[in-house]
Amino acid sequence: MSSACDLVIRGQRVLTGGGFVPAAVAVRGGRIAAIEPIDATLAARDDVVLPPDQVLIPGLVDTHVHVNEPGRTDWEGFASATLAAAAGGVTTIIDMPLNSLPPTCTVSALEQKRRAAGPKASVDVGFWGGAIPANRGNLRELHDAGVFGFKAFLSPSGVPEFPHLSLSQLEAAADEIAAFDGLLLVHAEDPAVLESAANGGGDAYRDFVASRPDRSETDAVGHVIETVRRTGVRAHILHLSSAAALPQLAAARAEGLPITVETCPHYLFFSAEQIGDGETAFKCCPPIRSAANRDLLWQGLESGVIDLIASDHSPSTRALKLGHGGDFGLAWGGISGLQLSLAAVWTAAAERGIPLERVLGWMSVAPAGLAGLPTKGRITVGADADLVAFAPAESFTVDVSRLRHKNPISAFDGATLTGRVQRTWLAGASVYAVDDGIAGVPLGVLRRPCP
Structure with a gap:
């Protein structure tokens, strides 16, 4: 190269478009400037x-994170969520529009989010908007202000300020979003089924699963x-839990309908059989289901019916x-797992003989594609140097006491995982090292790229 680089990282196994290869990755101005032979002479x-x-891998992109700030x-x-992200190898998060106060359903609320995130973010942060009954007809202005898409619930969200949409309201929102080629994200549980399956609660995990059946x-x-x-x-489709939905999703995709699907680390790592009565750290909606269901979700990933994995980090x-x-x-209902997503998924994948590059396709490349971030999630010349x-x-x-999210609660507490993040770089700047924690706090607030 003709001029000095800011950073060179050399490794025997660097994940490029051609798989894992020995390489030297040169960084200049926050971007990957060159990928050279490992012993190349490079001034840096x-x-x-x-x-x-x-191994050197691209930073993960997590498109389903509840940060809950402000409110x-x-x-x-x-501050805490992005520290956890950096420690888990996640260099980009897209924040969900609830459970903050106010929810991200207006341009004003979006600007409040940006002001809250900017001074505190250790990784890049972007925002989904919300589609609720009250902002019908105003989604275009939120889109133009830079949200990455719109989340809607078909069943009650759990917080009163973010009401769910009826089917007619969902269709009206879809019409509105389709007019500007936006993206609609759906929490897909049917309220009528949930109402018919409701029970008295209690500490029996099997009763909780029965209250949110596959049919929902x-x-x-x-x-x-x-x-x-x-x-x-x-x-x-957000956080698919039930493998019973895979055949209809496969048929929709074969029909050519523009539908993508995610599942989550906790659905791929845990099973209902592991969860004891009263163990509410495992509660999430939709629920963690059986081991047989978990195996079918893995098959859905391998077959391509499920596109990506996102944490659905939902702390309280x-x-x-x-x-x-x-x-x-x-x-x-929510699992705190942002920092552990990569290790949890890799642990379960390796047991199934699934290579690391496939895992990273589901956790880096595919979510970057969903959010429309072509410079994220891959190690290639011109990409952001998120490594x-x-x-x-x-x-x-x-x-759990050593994890970096705010409240020391997680279903993963005590689990033995394989795969540990040693160091994380955002735009070529070190933001985490396992021996000394966070090394810096750069500003990172994303706007949806203009068409």
């Missing part, structure tokens, strides 16, 4: 040589498919999560 202010047990920062906030997802997914068919909107206070005597009907040194064979036991 910082020349890092990875040890043989570490519910006792649950989580941008299959019926809701069917509604989304029909809405896409009628309106042409691009739609994304200890009182909300654990303070109801083990009653699943009263506990807050992670990862030790894929290093095992550790999760100690």
Whole structure:
């Protein structure tokens, strides 16, 4: 290269478009300037040589994170959430429009989010908008202000300021979003099925799962498919839990309908059989289902019916999560797993013989594509220098007190995982190192790229 670089990272296994290869990655101005042979002569202010047990991978893109700031920062906030992201190898998060106060359903609320995130973010942060009954007809202005798409619930969201849409309201929102080629994200559980399956709560996990049966997802997914068919909107199914929905999604995709699908690390790692009565740390909606269902979700990923994996990091206070005597009907539903997503998925994938590059396709390339971020999620010349040194064979036991999200609660506490992030760079700047924690806090607030 004709001029000095800011950073060179050399490794025996660097994940490029051609797979893992020995390479030297040169960084200038926050972007990858060149990928050269590992022993290439490159002048740089910082020349890092990875040890043989570490691989260089692109930073993960997590498109489903609840940060909850402003308004519910006792649950989580941008400082703690983005520290957890960096420690987990996640260099870009897209924040969900709830459970902050106000929710991201107006341009004013979006600007409040940006002001809250800017001084605190250790990784890049973007924002989804919300589609609720009250902002019908105003979604274009939120889109033009830079949200990446619009989240809607078909069933109650759990917070009163973010009401769900009826089927007619969903179709109206879809029509509106399709007019400017936006993206509609749907929490797909059918409220009529949930109402018919409701029970008295209690501490029995099997009763909680029975209160949110497979049919709640299959019926809701069917509604989304029909809405896409009628309106042409691009739609994304959030946090698919029930593998029973896979055949209808596969058929919709074969039909050419623009539908994408995600699942989450907790659905791929845990099973209902592992969860004891009263263990409300595992409560999420839709629920963690059986081991057989989990295996089918993995098949859905491998077959391409499920496109990507996102954390659905949905934290709360200890009182909300654990303070109801083990009653699943009263506990807050959400898993805190942002920092552990890569390790959890890689642990389960490796047991199934799935290579790391496929995992990263689901957790980096595909979510970057969903959000329309072509410079994220890959190691290629011109891409953002968001990079992670990862030790894929290093095992550790999760100690929730050492995780960086705000409240020390997680379903993963005590789990043995394989694969540890050693260092994370954002735009070529070190933002995490395993030996000394966070090294810097750069500003990182994303706007949706202009067409």
